[in-house]
Amino acid sequence: MATATFRIWRGEKGQGKFQDYTSEVSAGMVVLDAVHQIQAEQAGDLAVRWNCKAGKCGSCSAEINRMPKLMCMTRLNTLPLERPVTVEPMKAFPHMRDLVTDVSWNYGLKKRIPKFQPRQPDASDGTWRIAQEDVERVQEFRKCIECFLCQDVCHVLRDHHMHEQFIGPRFLVYAAALEMHPLDVGDRVESLRKDFGIGLCNITKCCTKVCPENITITDNAIVPLKERVVDRFFDPLSNLFRVFSNSKT
Amino acid sequence: MSEYIAHEHDVLIIGAGGAGLRAAIEVSAAGGKVAVISKSLLGKAHTVMAEGGVAAAMGNVDDRDSWRVHFADTMRGGQYLSNWRMAEVHAKEAPARVRELEAWGALFDRTSDGRILQRNFGGHRYPRLAHVGDRTGLEMIRTLQDHGIHLGLDVFMEHTVVTLLKDGERIAGAFGYDRERGRFHLFRAKAVVLATGGIGRAYKITSNSWEYTGDGHSLAYHAGAALMDMEFVQFHPTGMIWPPSVRGILVTEGVRGEGGVLRNRNGERFMFKDIPPLYANQTADTEEEGWRYTQGDKNAKRPPELLTRDHVARCIRHEVREGRGSPHGGVFLDIAWIKERLPNAAEYIKKKLPSMYHQFKQLADIDITQEPMEVGPTTHYMMGGVKVDADSEMSDVAGLFAAGECAAGLHGANRLGGNSLSDLLVFGKRAGEYATAYAKENSLGAVNTDELESAEKWALQPFERKGSDNPYAVQHALQDVMQERVGIVRQEQEMLQALERIRELKAASDRVSVDGNREYNAGWHTALDLHSLLTVSEIVTRAALERKESRGAHFRDDFPAKDEQYGGCNVVVRKGAGGEMHLTREPIPPMRDDLQQIVQEMK
Ligand SMILES: Cc1cc2nc3c(=O)[nH]c(=O)nc-3n(C[C@H](O)[C@H](O)[C@H](O)COP(=O)(O)OP(=O)(O)OC[C@H]3O[C@@H](n4cnc5c(N)ncnc54)[C@H](O)[C@@H]3O)c2cc1C
Ligand code: SF4
Numbered sequence: 001m002a003t004a005t006f007r008i009w010r011g012e013k014g015q016g017k018f019q020d021y022t023s024e025v026s027a028g029m030v031v032l033d034a035v036h037q038i039q040a041e042q043a044g045d046l047a048v049r050w051n052c053k054a055g056k057c058g059s060c061s062a063e064i065n066r067m068p069k070l071m072c073m074t075r076l077n078t079l080p081l082e083r084p085v086t087v088e089p090m091k092a093f094p095h096m097r098d099l100v101t102d103v104s105w106n107y108g109l110k111k112r113i114p115k116f117q118p119r120q121p122d123a124s125d126g127t128w129r130i131a132q133e134d135v136e137r138v139q140e141f142r143k144c145i146e147c148f149l150c151q152d153v154c155h156v157l158r159d160h161h162m163h164e165q166f167i168g169p170r171f172l173v174y175a176a177a178l179e180m181h182p183l184d185v186g187d188r189v190e191s192l193r194k195d196f197g198i199g200l201c202n203i204t205k206c207c208t209k210v211c212p213e214n215i216t217i218t219d220n221a222i223v224p225l226k227e228r229v230v231d232r233f234f235d236p237l238s239n240l241f242r243v244f245s246n247s248k249t
Numbered sequence: 250m251s252e253y254i255a256h257e258h259d260v261l262i263i264g265a266g267g268a269g270l271r272a273a274i275e276v277s278a279a280g281g282k283v284a285v286i287s288k289s290l291l292g293k294a295h296t297v298m299a300e301g302g303v304a305a306a307m308g309n310v311d312d313r314d315s316w317r318v319h320f321a322d323t324m325r326g327g328q329y330l331s332n333w334r335m336a337e338v339h340a341k342e343a344p345a346r347v348r349e350l351e352a353w354g355a356l357f358d359r360t361s362d363g364r365i366l367q368r369n370f371g372g373h374r375y376p377r378l379a380h381v382g383d384r385t386g387l388e389m390i391r392t393l394q395d396h397g398i399h400l401g402l403d404v405f406m407e408h409t410v411v412t413l414l415k416d417g418e419r420i421a422g423a424f425g426y427d428r429e430r431g432r433f434h435l436f437r438a439k440a441v442v443l444a445t446g447g448i449g450r451a452y453k454i455t456s457n458s459w460e461y462t463g464d465g466h467s468l469a470y471h472a473g474a475a476l477m478d479m480e481f482v483q484f485h486p487t488g489m490i491w492p493p494s495v496r497g498i499l500v501t502e503g504v505r506g507e508g509g510v511l512r513n514r515n516g517e518r519f520m521f522k523d524i525p526p527l528y529a530n531q532t533a534d535t536e537e538e539g540w541r542y543t544q545g546d547k548n549a550k551r552p553p554e555l556l557t558r559d560h561v562a563r564c565i566r567h568e569v570r571e572g573r574g575s576p577h578g579g580v581f582l583d584i585a586w587i588k589e590r591l592p593n594a595a596e597y598i599k600k601k602l603p604s605m606y607h608q609f610k611q612l613a614d615i616d617i618t619q620e621p622m623e624v625g626p627t628t629h630y631m632m633g634g635v636k637v638d639a640d641s642e643m644s645d646v647a648g649l650f651a652a653g654e655c656a657a658g659l660h661g662a663n664r665l666g667g668n669s670l671s672d673l674l675v676f677g678k679r680a681g682e683y684a685t686a687y688a689k690e691n692s693l694g695a696v697n698t699d700e701l702e703s704a705e706k707w708a709l710q711p712f713e714r715k716g717s718d719n720p721y722a723v724q725h726a727l728q729d730v731m732q733e734r735v736g737i738v739r740q741e742q743e744m745l746q747a748l749e750r751i752r753e754l755k756a757a758s759d760r761v762s763v764d765g766n767r768e769y770n771a772g773w774h775t776a777l778d779l780h781s782l783l784t785v786s787e788i789v790t791r792a793a794l795e796r797k798e799s800r801g802a803h804f805r806d807d808f809p810a811k812d813e814q815y816g817g818c819n820v821v822v823r824k825g826a827g828g829e830m831h832l833t834r835e836p837i838p839p840m841r842d843d844l845q846q847i848v849q850e851m852k
């Protein structure tokens with residue numbers, strides 16, 4: 001049977017080194033299978049997160065040959081196996097152990113974004129009527145599996161460490177899902193500018209490129225939100241309009 | 250002297266899937282201080298993987314639907330072993346629980362008049378599953394999670410409970426460790442809700458994740474609670490089978506609901522060959538009629554592919570055994586054929602089943618809009634679990650509640666698809682409500698520090714041993730036995746051999762050793778999970794031996810027919826005074842007259 005070498009980052013709290021493991025590879029294998037095989041046979045204490053093994057839970061994020069990816073959806077036949085396959089933890093978050101990082105910052109952020117606020121129900125039985133096309137517009141954003149690969153690749157977080165000032169692409173998608181939700185009457189436009197740092201995104205689209213759910217993060221979520229911010233804060237006409245109509249843009 | 254971090258809450262919820270989160274929301278809304286513990290990160294529990302939908306008789310698509318029909322369908326599906334009161338409560342309350350999700354931000358697919366759309370699923374007489382494409386579970390768990398975080402829940406992610414604590418006869422809390430640093434934690438609480446999900450990791454071919462080691466079942470059992478219906482393990486008929494590394498990953502029943510058909514290697518729709526009498530007058534007579542059903546024709550009956558899961562799984566196994574299987578030992582599931590009927594079939598499939606399309610494309614190089622999939626049965630769901638009171642979800646142990654997959658009662662001998670997500674909502678809410686009430690009436694129980702010390706000592710043993718048994722190897726060996734000997738088709742001799750093997754593996758599990766330190770050590774976690782995995786495997790096997798008949802998901806080669814002697818009772822397992830497993834057959838209380846009448850009417 002064929003074998004391949006996996007160069008896996010081992011260590012704790014940022015201290016560590018790559019270690020090579022040779023493992024058998026068979027038809028259809030993904031990187032996560034190889035990692036599990038190594039764990040079961042050669043490195044029992046190897047730390048790795050996973051759950052669904054089908055790209056649905058967003059647990060198994062890592063950097064494979066330097067590309068942020070889901071280990072469970074990366075087929076070995078898409079990688080050059082004549083060279084060692086490098087597998088490392090995400091870089092934008094504090095390292096815990098081996099392939100596991102501390103992503104709790106992301107969970108904390110969500111609490112800060114004003115929650116869903118529905119309009120009054122449309123029908124007397126307390127339900128709403130919504131057109132399928134209005135649902136579809138936001139469903140794209142709601143596909144997010146919270147793998148945080150987009151956060152990992154965004155230079156504002158990864159290189160500039162502006163975790164205090166910027167919520168990152170995942171949470172801009174989240175804010176967009178709420179802002180464009182057909183029932184929501186909340187208003188997050190001011191916070192987006194002041195507290196969530198939407199201005200720090202310079203539309204490099206790196207986030208969109210890595211999203212395993214193929215969410216068009218930049219064009220469909222971030223750009224429209226930026227437009228809302230611009231309309232609100234930099235366009236006197238719409239500002240005036242808002243004072244009179246007091247409606248959500 | 251043991252070292253641990255102590256926490257105190259009114260209600261402790263073990264599990265952050267749909268059931269646990271829904272329970273937590275309820276406690277919080279009632280003003281209780283609540284903690285939620287989960288082995289994984291928040292939002293990664295099994296619930297996230299559910300695809301097809303959540304069953305609730307809202308009647309948005311077919312107004313002939315009502316709680317009464319849903320009740321009758323659930324009872325029939327469960328082969329009349331379900332707790333009828335739970336089936337009643339579930340059918341009545343599910344619609345309100347689904348609508349509530351919408352009020353919290355969930356966005357389901359819509360009907361043309363803007364209401365929540367409902368789809369067909371096996372065993373449900375009318376289109377009943379509210380859904381979001383084929384990622385309903387994601388929508389559900391995210392909605393609960395996002396709603397919950399604003400309610401002040403204390404969430405302990407990546408913490409694992411290893412034992413429950415009691416003060417005399419009542420619950421006092423739980424003891425566990427955090428995965429990150431391996432520190433111990435004492436959670437004292439006035440009431441505890443188990444919402445730990447299933448046991449699928451006891452089998453080799455499964456749609457379930459590493460988390461499903463039956464912890465809740467085992468925790469409850471060792472704490473003295475009764476478990477029920479443990480012989481009923483659901484094997485989903487359609488799991489992926491090729492390539493080997495994806496074996497077991499689920500292919501949603503939604504594929505068949507949207508018109509997908511099963512064929513053997515000769516191209517035959519073999520499901521038409523064997524239609525159980527209980528469903529004969531609900532099943533399509535021709536392929537044509539079956540197709541019309543999937544397209545919403547209210548006068549058509551459903552195709553046999555949508556018969557209950559146990560039956561479809563056995564038919565597939567039969568085809569394979571008879572040499573009519575697909576190249577890799579399954580059968581063909583074909584949705585691509587609908588291009589003969591629909592002009593834009595490829596687009597339709599991608600829209601209705603986006604994650605299935607994606608899953609096959611990426612993991613198996615198969616374009617399901619063009620070619621058939623190869624599928625075979627996979628271990629999917631545990632019908633059995635903690636025996637609870639139908640209204641309050643309290644177990645035999647005072648203050649210990651259970652909801653979701655780890656509780657028994659609703660599904661009896663077989664669960665209908667979509668009835669799990671609704672189960673989580675309905676009984677998660679109730680468990681939260683009644684646990685809060687219990688917590689209001691009771692103070693914190695006392696904790697025995699000796700017990701903590703011995704739990705800690707037990708948990709640390711794998712580091713001290715220098716034995717050669719590897720925890721992963723023991724787990725794999727167990728999965729092989731269960732798959733081979735206590736699988737879809739069972740037989741006394743084989744199960745007795747399984748018991749023997751489980752005994753050996755138990756001994757091996759007491760010898761496993763692990764390397765490294767306590768920080769995020771997967772080997773150590775696997776070693777500790779073995780305890781629950783072995784406990785539930787033994788219980789499943791013993792319960793399966795006890796039921797000497799075939800019914801629902803439990804099929805005995807040596808007793809292939811139903812036996813009325815068993816039809817009226819549940820197999821209940823308790824831990825005996827000397828630590829031995831004690832099994833009893835407990836008669837099902839007679840069904841209330843009005844409910845019986847519904848069952849008769851809907852026959
Ligand atoms: C692929 C797939 C598709 C499915 N599709 C459908 C569908 O379409 N419709 C439907 O109705 N059902 C479906 N099901 C079934 C349904 O998803 C599950 O039965 C349901 O989600 C279980 O929910 P739960 O809340 O009981 O448990 P889970 O969501 O599994 O949550 C269990 C929680 O308990 C925690 N836990 C476990 N043990 C411990 C411990 N020792 N200490 C601390 N925490 C612990 C886990 O970490 C987790 O947070 C599907 C299942 C699968 C696998
Ligand atoms: S487009 Fe914006 S959010 Fe996305 S990676 Fe670039 S800077 Fe970050």
Ligand code: SF4
Pocket residue numbers: 058143144145146147148149150151169170173210211212213214215217
């Ligand atoms: S937006 Fe995409 S990349 Fe970012 S967390 Fe969600 S699924 Fe992952």
Ligand code: FES
Pocket residue numbers: 049050051052053054055056057058059060061070071072073
């Ligand atoms: S394990 Fe769930 S996304 Fe990879």
